[in-house]
Amino acid sequence: MKNLSALTFLMIMTTLLSGCKSKQAENNPLLETWSTPFGVPPFDKIKTEHFKPAVEAGIRLHEAQIDSIVKNTETPSFGNVIEALDRSGEVLNNAYTVFSLLNSAESNDRMQADDMEISPLVSAHNDNIYLNDRLFQKVKAVYDQREYLSLDPQQLRLTEQTYKRFVRAGALLTPAQKEQLKKINEQLSRLGVQFGNNLLADNNAFTLVIDKQEDLAGVPASIQSAANTEAVNRKMEGKWVFTLSKPSMIPFLSYSERRDLREKLYKAYLERCNRGDSTDNKQIVNEIAKLRLEKARLMGYPSYGAFALDDEMAQTPENAYALLDKLWQPSLELAKKELEEMKAIKKAETGDDSFESWDWWYYAEKVRKQKYDLNEEMLRPYLSLDNVVQGIFQLSNRLWGITFRPVSVPVYHKECIAYEVLDKDNKHLGILYFDFFPRPGKQGGAWCGAYREERYEEGKRIAPVVTIVANVSRPATPNGVALLNLDETETLFHEFGHALHSLFSQVHYAGIGGVEQDFVELPSQLMENWAFEPDMLRMYAKHYQTGDPMPDDLIEKIQRSALFNQGFTTTELLAASLSDMDIHTITEYRPIDLNAFEKEMLNGKRGLIPQIEPRYRYPYFAHIFGGGYAAGYYSYIWAEVLDKDAYEAFVESGDIFDRTTAESYRKNILERGGSEGGMELYKKFRGHEPDIKPLMIKRGLIEMPADTAARPAPLDTAARNASIRRIIGQQ
Template sequence: MTDAPNPLLSSPALPYDLPPYGSIRSEHYLPAFREAFAAQRAEVDAITAQTEPATFENTLVALERSGELLGRVSRTFYTVTGADGTPEIQAVEEQLAPLMSAHRDAIQLDAALFARIAAVHEQLGDLDLDAESRYLVERHHREMALAGAGLDAAQKQRLTDLNQRLSVLTTTFEKNLLADTNDLAVVFDDAAELDGLGDGELSAAAQTATSRGLDGRYVVTLTLYTGHPYLSSLTNRESRRRLLEASRSRAARDNAHDNRPVLREIVRLRAERAALLGYPSHAAAVLADQTAGSPDAVASLLRRLAAPAAANARDEQAALQRIADADGIRIEAHDWAFYTEKVRAEKYDLDRAALRPWFEAERVLRDGVFFAAEQLYGIRVTERHDLQGYHPEVRVFEVHNADGSELGLFLLDLYTRDTKRGGAWMNSIVTQSALRGTAPVVVNNLNVNKPAPGTPTLLTLDEVTTLFHEFGHALHGLFATVTYPHFAGTAVYRDFVEFPSQVNEMWILWPEILSNYARHIDTDEPLPADVVERLHASEAFNQGFATSEYLAASWIDQACHTLSLDEASADIDVAAFQAAALADIGLDNPVVPTRYASTYFAHVFSGGYSAGYYSYIWSEVLDADTVEWFGENGGLTRENGDRFRHRLLGVGGSGDPLAAYRDFRGRDAEIQPLLERRGLAG
């Protein structure tokens, strides 16, 4: 290591405070974190050392100003851990996890700081504060109370120990999953085994094989969720079976990457932490500060949807079996997607795999995703080739408002690689705050297979949906306009955060958007009108399966996290526990596997969705109701976009999200549009 200054500790010099990723090395991170920890600790100590009575300015505003360096270093680092988790970065993350946990606890459990915030909270009714400032007092007071700031010294020490151990375990879970996912990538010797895939998909599989030293062979990497997009196309049943079997066995084998003991300990320690905080379960502790409010409310919604979803899935299975009978096949899980496309073709004369030539990635991005946002919100997105992301494949775009003013940066990391975790996600690298004078920098990560050089990237309709979905999160992060860093970007309740992203999916088949981006890669012909009609007609098709697999994963999450400490302390057989949970809610159809099984359920055991995976369907109630509103009010207009931006997206976390929804919609959301969308209204 040279004596050159640590770039993480230098004042931001790039536009929008974009981190200087080109000069950051893995060995820079830990020293920067240690300095940032010390800096914020000193800032908080200065708050609590004051002899003057607590005021909003000398306590809450001072707390919001603290930790600027830590926030910058953290967002820079955690962007890389998920998207380019090299062995060196993973080693840093393992060392950092307990240090970060200890630092957070030292502040969240600081009795002197909590006393000052409580003092301001007690006089809140007499203070002349704007709405966001009042909400800041309420949130800090509630969050510290829920975190355990009111516990005694011994309880706080135990809580700190639990949090540190959990931070190590969740990091281990993700590391195991990434390693086993890479190990279980399926190797095929002959292109005939991959019959049904397009040229681009074969090219990607060959390229992956070459990168692993397997020239002349084909490697199919695994997606985060149980199913795989190729299952709908592969004509070779054994290839389908191998692919699904590999997916379902991730981190559940007796090897160094086995996540079963890891998740058992996570569940037990989360239950112990909840008990320490006075809650009967981890889910109760988490949901106390979400819009749902309680595990009972979540269970009520999931059970209400599960029975009709399972019934619809059984009807769908019967339809698949009628076609499979002609092939002499008894439908199994690895056959579902393949025969679903046969039924879709028979019922709607629709082959979704054949649509890929109309979904060239660059055109979908510029003429679809960006174009929809430009039409709706007036923003303009232009690529900045002079700015560098954290990996050579990352692209950087600048976003301007309709009046030409600067809004922020958007980064796109489209392709899969061995150092990237599965799935798709958005995160903020820099967050907007009027107090700090910062503008947003956000990134979208996907896991699209990269074809050979010179070959166009053709997306599936599901991947098009993911691109629109994640950009909905990006818009939320870009548009949130707040004073205090605590409320920046997508810092909203977990069961509200998926709402803006799901709404953004509505533009995929909107006529003027679809006609602008869905053009054939060779002929530039638009997607034929009759195909579009059939796509609309088939929107509720296979929703029994889709809803069932999602609800199954949500129920597993709730089952794990509604355990009491005594229940969680038992020697749990992970597979048996999961099977019993699915039987309890009637989603134990072996042909319809859960979207995520426990050992690779990263949302829950290494992400931020523990006891919160229900959030997608909870948010979808709002989403479906919002889509109905747009349809009733003229659809894709600047007036509608501005209303949605300013009354919902722009609020960030600075107010009650359900109050913001009522301000936008004029009433609370109704569930009927969701039931109709998913074919559950009957």
């Protein structure tokens, strides 16, 4: 019977693909079998005009597959319902995944315009699946019998997660409510695309152009050179251009003696999409907030935050708030102490201790120099991009024995590079792309994605194709070496942790490949812990010209400055997390003056000092209005509780490169995807629930024990049995 079903499916697929091809879609590489090395996307053949026809054809094919599941007259089973559903939609998924990832990394006007049509199409298609009552009844029939079907653990988990996914998508709503939900989802999809397009346009629109050398006072020569290269690329020879990308903006804010220019640059960053012009996002944010609340109400929740967190480790906004509130006051008090140190320096230099947000980076750098005899320009020569990447590779080899081999495969931009990742037995684990530098068609920030997720077909593992996209400092000259700062170095370690999560995955079904939002940052943030360990720095931090290792006195300075500026860093992170939660826990919508709402909730209610802005303001908060972190930005600090406690396992072993601990972490977390809940996976690795103390010590919120070698003891038996809410949220 399985052979007959496969043959029928093949005939349907062939008929559809041949019948639906218009002249525009003929020879569309997104609709063909990818014969590229390792099955990577055929980037060398894909053109912008291929995406929309491919997505439309993929939708039609997926509809036929769903229809085949619904019309199957056999008794609903795991194989003909749950597994069939999990295996469906590959053509659509391939096309839409490539489109979505490229639209973030290498976009253009045509792609952005097409996205206004493509994303709502895909959203409506997903609704048609999850709100299909006949399909849901088949899913429910299998779910109701799951305990009697002799399912293995992954099959049982997939069945339960599939049912839950349908319910959370509205499968239990009335027909009228389903129609209302479809309209809401379609509108949200369009608004999210428009938000992102506006932000990209605003990012690209502003430049700080300097045409006098004296206006660069204080800016290091390497930063000047990079700004000059940017100007040359923009046909502005003889000038210097600074942009709103972090690798350009932060060094200028840190070193420029021109306070007026620092103000101009930082205000441009803060006021993105907030100026009442064609790219203003305030009304879009209002509409998104209103629609999300309507959706939550439809689903039976008082707020969107309550709806979103019901499926996460935190479970409720109250638990997320409990963690944020626990950290807020000590972080803010630490930041205030940092401010007083900087104001004292400013007064000594200028006779005036007035202080604004655009002064923070400049005077923080002076504090670092004064207290620790350290500035980042001393470190950059040892943190070349090549050295950092090789350091990450060396770390991965020491922990798990994996290796990385450069490969020649199609790429979407000439600056991309690719590696084959080989396991300790030289078996193929996957392909890893890197795309490092900012450019006009790329969104800001850094992220990790997968052009193909790991899965199994007929017992054979299909390896993932993973991509790391970043915006780190370009070389100061066209043929020069990219020299990174500490933050950029840490960012690459972070994103590589996400990549390992994909590369190591051994999950048989796509439907359980993902983890909870507030668990997903654990693998990435755990990797950050190694970045500046002395033994790690000795391994990879080599001078880009001489090859000499970073001197021990510099390494010692990095260690002594570990708590530098932690009050600021933690406070701005928490402020953004609170802003996200605040707007998503409203229970009655009224038009929101976003600037006033933010000021009231952060400065008025919680006492945020005006010298610190939240990491993201609503009009450019892409994580929550243009990405997947709505009511979920708290997950970065939530997962940091996990990652700091998890790193203690390596410390307690006596060797931060301990293979046994690394293998346990790989086996119990990295390979498992979402085959179990995050807390269950964590406890299998760690042996107990997480302790918040390592996080608070790392961020300087409580003092390190007098014996610096001493570490917080593991939780006692009673604490191990306590809930995550008590440990993280209310302890």
